[in-house]
Amino acid sequence: MLNTDGAIQSIELHDESNSVEVEIKGxxxxxxxxxxxxxxxxxxxxxxxxxYEDFMVKIDVPWSSPSGSCVIEYLF
Numbered sequence: 001m002l003n004t005d006g007a008i009q010s011i012e013l014h015d016e017s018n019s020v021e022v023e024i025k026g027x028x029x030x031x032x033x034x035x036x037x038x039x040x041x042x043x044x045x046x047x048x049x050x051x052y053e054d055f056m057v058k059i060d061v062p063w064s065s066p067s068g069s070c071v072i073e074y075l076f
Contacts, residue, residue, distance in 0.1 A: 006030075006061075009069065020074045027063045030072060031056050042073040 006026025034057050041050040051058045064070040
């Protein structure tokens with residue numbers, strides 16, 4: 001996460017739905033490496049725009065709750 005105040009809280013891989021869930025705390029630009037382009041990205045179950053270039057997925061994470069935590073889901 002390109003934000004010194006951001007932190008990854010947990011990561012879950014879901015083989016049955018071919019998705020990855022990342023719980024984070026913080027705001028800013030989130031980048032992950034992915035060998036293939038996701039079909040969809042969601043923040044707290046809402047579809048959000050994303051960019052995919054050179055095996056990097058980039059999304060902008062807004063402030064979403066008083067705790068500053070949110071769940072990002074990448075569907076492949």
